[in-house]
Amino acid sequence: MKVIVVGAGLSGIGTALAFRRYVKQKVEIKIYDRANAHDTGLYGWNDHADLRLKNQGAAISLQANALRVLQDLDPELAATVRASGFPCKGFTWKTAGNYSLGREHVDLLPISRPVLVQCLAKALPADVAVQYRTISKVEVGNAQKPRLHFEDGATEEADLVVGADGIRSMTRQALFGDDERYQPNYLGHCAVGGVLDRKVSLPQSYLDDPTIMFYEGPNGFFGYSGLSQADPTKILYFSIYDSPAPDRHNLDYDLINQELRERHADFADPLIGLCLSEAKVDNVYPVCWLPDLPRWGRDGVVLVGDAAHAMTPASGQGGSQAFEDAQTLGLLLAGHLERHGTAEAVEHTITGLYNVRHRHVDALKAKGLSVKEPERPWSTLTTALVYVGLLVLVQVKNISGYLGTTDPVRNWDSKREVAKYLGSS
Structure with a gap:
């Protein structure tokens, strides 16, 4: 059996790891990502970061369900991820004047998204490598196996193509065409942020009781946290503000940095002032979400992660749900290959992923959208x-x-839900 994964982000590499972890039959796995990542789509534009990691964004916060999946996929990987992040004990909400509004108690792991992707890539077995080639088209249907068309004119087919190519997914377009009902929606907010290296450690009081700090103000929202327990000099910071959809071809970063400082000039926390004084933002992240899809795949092609169900940051679950997709897909394919031939197992797996996951994921997405x-x-x-x-x-x-x-x-537990689904099918 041959599997091609389109996209080398969290859901893509996570899916490859899940196939290797759960599927006992011999499976050839290839992962393709764009050869040129200068165009990072609707989620972020940055002309200065590493070419092959810049489209991953600055950072992500993993919750307990994501770490549980990683632990099951590979305990050594899970330990590496924990060591590479900054474990926090919840969210602390404050006013712009630095007065406390309360603390929400939950285990979290802020981590650099490129570092997380690197951790995942290093955990891949030797026979699975990320190849950087630009795909121009995904061909699906016509009573044949799915086929990838590359920019250089080459083509390649597989028994299963996994579309892990994000909110602007070419794979999703192959399934749904240009139907406006299934295109990303802009929520009316943008996020900017970065990483500040203070050269000196964060305050000891914060290191002793770390949380992600959220500040609400009349002109915008500001947040920060540590980024790595191995390096307590680094602060991850971000600002969310109302804005018309920005013109990706005409971004004035000098103006964006100036507006960032003006927006939070009266925020009282001194660490915010420090972030503002040294901020050199060169990313813009329009906050987008994807309407519910009627299915996540067909004819040998399946969507995972943001390609299937991109959520707003308010859900706090985008990355975590990508890992749950990967685990569920791996468990379903393993189960169906034990019962069926390759072609039938693939179709049952595609149908099963949607049936097992979509109600849970759509509810999380709706909950995030309800935060207004x-x-x-x-x-x-x-x-x-x-x-x-x-x-x-x-x-x-x-x-x-x-x-x-x-x-x-x-x-919510992938192993339990898949076992229940396979038992009833």
């Missing part, structure tokens, strides 16, 4: 109302946690 704030800039009254609302919301979440209320995110 008034359009900025806020009046004094609106600011006060937002602060009161946050204060109450954080307390409600903590009380639910103390009472042991079931958390559908933490308690």
